[in-house]
Amino acid sequence: xxxxxxxxxxxxxxxxxxxxxxxxxxxxxxxxxxxxxxxxxxxxxxxxxxxxxxxxxxxxxxxxxxxxxxxxxxxxxxxxxxxxxxxxxxxxxxxxxxxxxxxxxxxxxxxxxxxxxxxxxxxxxxxxxxxxxxxxxxxxxxxxxxxxxxxxxxxxxxxxxxxxxxxxxxxxxxxxxxxxxxxxxxxxxxxxxxxxxxxxxxxxxxxxxxxxxxxxxxxxxxxxxxxxxxxxxxxxxxxxxxxxxxxxxxxxxxxxxxxxxxxxxxxxxxxxxxxxxxxxxxxxxxxxxxxxxxxxxxxxxxxxxxxxxxxxxxxxxxxxxxxxxxxxxxxxxxxxxxxxxxxxxxxxxxxxxxxxxxxxxxxxxxxxxxxxxxxxxxxxxxxxxxxxxxxxxxxxxxxxxxxxxxxxxxxxxxxxxxxxxxxxxxxxxxxxxxxxxxxxxxxxxxxxxxxxxxxxxxxxxxxxxxxxxxxxxxxxxxxxxxxxxxxxxxxxxxxxxxxxxxxxxxxxxxxxxxxxxxxxxxxxxxxxxxxxxxxxxxxxxxxxxxxxxxxxxxxxxxxxxxxxxxxxxxxxxxxxxxxxxxxxxxxxxxxxxxxxxxxxxxxxxxx
Numbered sequence: 236x237x238x239x240x241x242x243x244x245x246x247x248x249x250x251x252x253x254x255x256x257x258x259x260x261x262x263x264x265x266x267x268x269x270x271x272x273x274x275x276x277x278x279x280x281x282x283x284x285x286x287x288x289x290x291x292x293x294x295x296x297x298x299x300x301x302x303x304x305x306x307x308x309x310x311x312x313x314x315x316x317x318x319x320x321x322x323x324x325x326x327x328x329x330x331x332x333x334x335x336x337x338x339x340x341x342x343x344x345x346x347x348x349x350x351x352x353x354x355x356x357x358x359x360x361x362x363x364x365x366x367x368x369x370x371x372x373x374x375x376x377x378x379x380x381x382x383x384x385x386x387x388x389x390x391x392x393x394x395x396x397x398x399x400x401x402x403x404x405x406x407x408x409x410x411x412x413x414x415x416x417x418x419x420x421x422x423x424x425x426x427x428x429x430x431x432x433x434x435x436x437x438x439x440x441x442x443x444x445x446x447x448x449x450x451x452x453x454x455x456x457x458x459x460x461x462x463x464x465x466x467x468x469x470x471x472x473x474x475x476x477x478x479x480x481x482x483x484x485x486x487x488x489x490x491x492x493x494x495x496x497x498x499x500x501x502x503x504x505x506x507x508x509x510x511x512x513x514x515x516x517x518x519x520x521x522x523x524x525x526x527x528x529x530x531x532x533x534x535x536x537x538x539x540x541x542x543x544x545x546x547x548x549x550x551x552x553x554x555x556x557x558x559x560x561x562x563x564x565x566x567x568x569x570x571x572x573x574x575x576x577x578x579x580x581x582x583x584x585x586x587x588x589x590x591x592x593x594x595x596x597x598x599x600x601x602x603x604x605x606x607x608x609x610x611x612x613x614x615x616x617x618x619x620x621x622x623x624x625x626x627x628x629x630x631x632x633x634x635x636x637x638x639x640x641x642x643x644x645x646x647x648x649x650x651x652x653x654x655x656x657x658x659x660x661x662x663x664x665x666x667x668x669x670x671x672x673x674x675x676x677x678x679x680x681x682x683x684x685x686x687x688x689x690x691x692x693x694x695x696x697x698x699x700x701x702x703x704x705x706x707x708x709x710x711x712x713x714x715x716x717x718x719x720x721x722x723x724x725x726x727x728x729x730x731x732x733x734x735x736x737x738x739x740x741x742x743x744x745x746x747x748x749x750x751x752x753x754x755x756x757x758x759x760x761x762x763x764x765x766x767x768x769x770x771x772x773x774x775x776x777x778x779x780x781x782x783x784x785x786x787x788x789x790x791x792x793x794x795x796x797x798x799x800x801x802x803x804x805x806x807x808x809x810x811x812x813x814x815x816x817x818x819x820x821x822x823x824x825x826x827x828x829x830x831x832x833x834x835x836x837x838x839x840x841x842x
Contacts, residue, residue, distance in 0.1 A: 417472030656716035665720030
């Protein structure tokens with residue numbers, strides 16, 4: 236019994252040790268980064284204390300370190316109620332407040348980094364914590380600022396009146412002198428209060444007049460419109476603090492109300508199309524392909540000096556040998572059938588029919604006849620699939636004028652018109668971008684945001700699409716969609732320019748031709764005066780509708796009457812049944828049989 240109690244005590248002691256060790260390890264968990272305003276006092280909390288793990292009344296000692304936990308990096312200490320700077324730091328630089336947080340009296344850029352705290356609770360081991368601090372500088376007011384605004388109406392609204400003779404009008408949004416740099420984006424503000432992303436592309440540069448701060452700007456091109464248009468510039472970033480997401484809405488008006496409307500566009504960074512890195516070859520799927528051996532193609536080994544050549548796939552091993560050349564004889568290896576590979580007169584590997592499984596790295600080994608030296612080379616091959624003609628394709632185009640031009644007519648009653656550019660069934664996926672094309676032939680980037688999805692009807696290929704919102708304009712506007720990528724080969728950079736025209740549609744109804752099957756008599760217009768045929772006159776349609784309505788009403792009334800009669804009969808049956816249950820004289824034979832059956836069942840259960 237005593238031994239059992241001792242075992243239990245050891246188990247309890249072991250559990251206590253595990254709990255203590257676990258608590259000490261948990262103190263090293265990483266904490267969030269704190270941003271403190273430059274030039275102001277700043278407070279950094281010690282995570283083990285701020286989380287409540289260590290009660291304030293239990294702390295007898297504390298040390299704050301920067302930037303490492305070493306004695307020479309102690310900033311300030313607390314010991315039994317006494318606070319004192321350490322390592323020659325003067326008074327008024329740091330302090331420890333009543334919550335045992337570190338107080339930096341005047342935050343500067345040099346204070347940025349990680350701070351470490353060590354806390355000694357009463358009758359417990361030392362507990363460590365750390366917190367990362369970054370210096371921030373809030374931007375100058377007002378922000379964000381649209382440089383074209385001629386009048387600031389409120390903190391979040393302004394007006395811009397632009398002359399109608401500007402050839403390439405732009406809107407530029409700026410947030411100045413912030414740290415860290417903020418992000419900007421432009422949105423189109425619709426009349427119903429909704430917004431559409433125009434651009435999240437912005438530029439960051441060091442500020443000119445504020446040390447170690449940054450100025451962010453974002454510009455969008457706008458095009459002519461005969462109505463006022465609203466754009467919203469929105470700012471994001473840690474430097475904005477509680478005002479993260481602040482915006483200003485600018486209402487754009489032209490001096491003569493004839494020009495000026497934003498081109499609605501999406502400016503962002505899309506995924507990169509495959510790039511042709513050094514030594515990488517792209518071969519068309521389903522076609523023959525040729526891979527050159529680098530030492531031979533570069534002229535390092537003359538063709539007439541080659542004694543032997545061996546081509547490998549994926550690895551230089553005998554089981555990966557595809558084909559060999561020796562003394563003017565070409566031989567397929569490892570059971571590969573004829574017609575799959577070949578070696579041509581330039582000692583290049585010929586793949587007779589390129590497939591997806593051929594993608595990878597090929598190795599060549601060349602034997603120099605004179606020196607008997609063995610020279611190795613390698614080349615990486617990717618399979619490509621060129622897109623279908625015509626490309627790129629703009630789905631809203633109503634007429635294709637040429638390979639690089641089309642026209643699109645958009646009704647003026649569409650609330651949120653868009654243009655969508657597509658390149659289908661390529662490998663690797665291509666990149667797309669939209670540009671605004673001016674009358675002088677110059678262009679301005681609208682958007683390089685695009686979406687890539689697996690193609691629906693072509694195996695192991697991709698379809699790229701890019702959409703931009705546009706605004707109805709009283710003048711024709713030209714947009715250019717441009718495609719880039721290895722799948723396009725020599726046609727990388729191909730484009731199509733779409734001229735957008737806004738049409739003013741009025742509803743039109745097609746005339747209804749009279750039918751020979753319709754006969755209308757001169758008598759008053761009643762249903763029996765017309766014979767309604769498959770193709771009817773307008774009067775015939777009215778008669779048919781009235782007759783159908785009357786017929787449906789009669790059917791509905793008949794159904795209601797039938798249902799009511801059935802319901803009445805069911806009620807009578809239930810009432811008769813209730814009377815029989817209440818009167819024991821009714822159907823006495825039936826009740827006698829039921830009682831006998833119940834008695835029999837009861838006796839059977841008891842047995």
